[in-house]
Amino acid sequence: MLRLVALIALVVAVWLLLEWTYGKLLAALGIERPGRSGRRARTFGPRPAPRTGERPAESLVRCAACGTYVPVSRALPAPGRGGAVCSEACRASLRQGA
8 A cells, every 4th residue: 555655656746847847848948838728828938029020909990880890991981971981881871871
């Protein structure tokens, strides 16, 4: 019985040592450790800098016809109201309603 308890303790100690070594290796390489189900992932080291090719967040405008929000770059001018619409269909519905 004592041998079984000692064997279990040895296996647990080796497992913890391997787990610790794996974490230190990932930290040295700057890799985020994968999360386990039900837990948040632990991070090691500094967070990576944002990629240079990414565009900054764009502001949204509300469609005057249907109320959805669209990026300013994709919005179309609303007829006669000075607002914006999300599509040609919404633009046409505003023209018919006015």
